[in-house]
Amino acid sequence: MLKKTSVVIGVASFLFFLTTLPVSQAVSIKGSAASFLEWPLVLSKETAAFVTDLYRFRQNARENRALKTRLAEIDSKAFDSRELALENARLTKLLGLVPPQSLSFKRLIHSRVIGRSPSAWNRVFLIDKGTKDGVKMNRVVLSDFSLVGKIVESGPSVSKVLLMQDPNFRIGVLVQRTRQEGVLTGSLSGRCAIRYLSKDEEIKIGDEVETAGFGGLFPKGVRVGKIVRVRKDAGQNYQEAELEPFADPGRAEEVTCAGS
Amino acid sequence: MRGVLAFAVIFFLFLIQNAAGFIFFGQDLPLVLLGVLFYALSRGPVFGLALGGAAGGLLEVFGVGRIGYESAIFGGIGFLAGLAAQKVFRDSLWTQILLPVIALYLVTFFNLGNHAFGLSLVREAFLPRDLLITAILSPFVFQILKRFS
Numbered sequence: 001m002l003k004k005t006s007v008v009i010g011v012a013s014f015l016f017f018l019t020t021l022p023v024s025q026a027v028s029i030k031g032s033a034a035s036f037l038e039w040p041l042v043l044s045k046e047t048a049a050f051v052t053d054l055y056r057f058r059q060n061a062r063e064n065r066a067l068k069t070r071l072a073e074i075d076s077k078a079f080d081s082r083e084l085a086l087e088n089a090r091l092t093k094l095l096g097l098v099p100p101q102s103l104s105f106k107r108l109i110h111s112r113v114i115g116r117s118p119s120a121w122n123r124v125f126l127i128d129k130g131t132k133d134g135v136k137m138n139r140v141v142l143s144d145f146s147l148v149g150k151i152v153e154s155g156p157s158v159s160k161v162l163l164m165q166d167p168n169f170r171i172g173v174l175v176q177r178t179r180q181e182g183v184l185t186g187s188l189s190g191r192c193a194i195r196y197l198s199k200d201e202e203i204k205i206g207d208e209v210e211t212a213g214f215g216g217l218f219p220k221g222v223r224v225g226k227i228v229r230v231r232k233d234a235g236q237n238y239q240e241a242e243l244e245p246f247a248d249p250g251r252a253e254e255v256t257c258a259g260s
Numbered sequence: 261m262r263g264v265l266a267f268a269v270i271f272f273l274f275l276i277q278n279a280a281g282f283i284f285f286g287q288d289l290p291l292v293l294l295g296v297l298f299y300a301l302s303r304g305p306v307f308g309l310a311l312g313g314a315a316g317g318l319l320e321v322f323g324v325g326r327i328g329y330e331s332a333i334f335g336g337i338g339f340l341a342g343l344a345a346q347k348v349f350r351d352s353l354w355t356q357i358l359l360p361v362i363a364l365y366l367v368t369f370f371n372l373g374n375h376a377f378g379l380s381l382v383r384e385a386f387l388p389r390d391l392l393i394t395a396i397l398s399p400f401v402f403q404i405l406k407r408f409s
Contacts, residue, residue: 004306008339011309015335018328026327034321040275048279055283116281117322124322152324162324189387253282 031155034115034126038158041115041126049253105219105258109133113253114158123166123186125149127255130157138217139257146223146246147171147211148255159257163249164224165190172214173224175207175241184209184224184243192225192243199239203230209243219258266299266311269408274318290394292319293367294360294401296338301350301359302409305342312338333370337363351406353399360398361391 021029053060111133115126129135131154139151141161149169153160162169169186173194178201182194197203207227213220229242273291280289292315300308316334320327341359348355 007306008309011313011335015313015328015332019326019332021327023325026325029327030321030323033317037318037321040271041278044275044279045282048282051279052283115278115322122322122324124324126322160322160324168324 027153028155030160031130031153031158034155034158034160035130038114038128042112042128045112045114107134107258109135109257111135111159111255111257113255123163123169123190123249124152125161125163125249125252125255127159127161127257128157129257130155130159132156135159135257140211140218140222142222142256142258143247143249143252143254145256146225148245148247148249148252150218151257161255164192164245165249171218172212173209174212175203175227176210177207178203181212181214182238182241192245194227194241194243196238197241199232199237203227203239203241205230222258263303263307265409266303266307267314269405270295270299270311270315271318274315288390288393289397290360290364290367290390291397291401293334293337293363294394294398295405296334297341297360297363298350298402298405299409300338300341301345301348301355303342304345305339308338308340308342309335310338312336333367336370337366340366350402356399356402357395360394364390364394 018026109129111127111129113125114128117124125141125148127135127141135151135154137151137154141148141150147164149161149163149166150171151159152162163186164171164184165186167186167188169184171184172181173184174181175194175197180197180201180203182197184192184194186192194209205227209224209226211218211220211222211224223246225243225245227241228244230239231241232239270292273295277289277291280291296308296312296315299311313331313335315338316331319330319334323330341363344359348359350356
């Protein structure tokens with residue numbers, strides 16, 4: 001009985017001690033543990049990917065056909081866009097305006113997703129690149145050049161990406177058409193909401209949203225998603241919008257860390 | 261030896277849970293939690309505490325910020341389930357359905373304490389869908405684990 005009690009007290013004390021560790025030490029321990037677990041996680045992910053490929057075979061074939069049609073449409077639009085870009089360049093030069101800086105990243109680090117959090121409390125990915133590969137904290141993470149999340153912890157060979165669907169995720173965004181600024185947040189249900197949008201302008205369903213680049217921590221102009229619902233509460237100074245991200249974290253198997 | 265096997269099974273369940281995250285994204289299958297409950301019911305509170313602490317430690321890999329919170333929650337649940345073993349029958353279907361649901365809600369409740377507490381968060385946290393999936397999955401997982409232990 002005494003032995004059992006001492007085991008309980010010992011384990012409980014150890015767990016309590018762990019919770020009192022400073023965040024920097026905790027991050028370091030978790031980084032090392034994640035590196036140690038990298039190969040088992042890769043193995044389980046590859047098995048899941050194989051099963052998913054079989055399971056989604058028909059769906060992928062349908063999607064392939066739809067994407068081919070869409071690609072033809074986009075080719076046609078790209079031709080028009082090139083015409084407009086040339087015209088814009090001519091007019092910019094004529095008026096003596098400073099041309100806007102296009103979105104460019106100094107370094108892109110491509111990596112595989114090796115683990116996904118099983119809990120809604122931590123919507124995170126583990127990726128197989130770490131500090132050894134140049135991945136640093138607060139780098140934006142993209143899938144198909146759209147925002148997926150940001151790096152929150154980085155170990156030697158594994159890093160942790162906080163997804164934009166996580167309730168703790170915050171990033172400044174703006175509505176491309178109206179230039180209204182807001183704060184993008186995730187939620188436990190996985191929906192993304194944009195808060196603190198001014199009521200001055202009408203936001204339409206389908207409006208596209210990009211990163212605002214406030215504070216210089218994150219780059220400006222990264223595609224985020226499109227508005228699917230707008231909510232205006234009487235008596236509130238701001239309106240709120242629900243956003244559907246362009247990048248689907250459920251399908252993302254490879255992601256890109258971007259450093260500006 | 262059987263104790264080591266339990267830790268190995270929990271590690272295996274952790275890998276399956278990770279794989280399931282790729283197949284059914286957005287839906288959590290609480291396999292590790294079910295494993296902890298099964299072994300805690302089988303082997304008592306002390307083993308439940310140790311196994312729960314280790315299982316939570318594995319899940320900490322996905323956590324952001326401080327360490328030990330998930331271990332403490334899972335350890336506590338393992339301990340409580342071990343204590344409950346004196347009162348409930350592990351092979352009863354009611355135990356296999358109700359205990360995991362209660363445990364899942366305890367995990368959710370304690371995780372709420374780690375976030376900014378708000379009514380909307382509480383509403384989002386307690387999803388009937390999670391409850392239903394846990395209740396359906398649990399008897400199957402218990403049966404499989406019973407064969408392997």
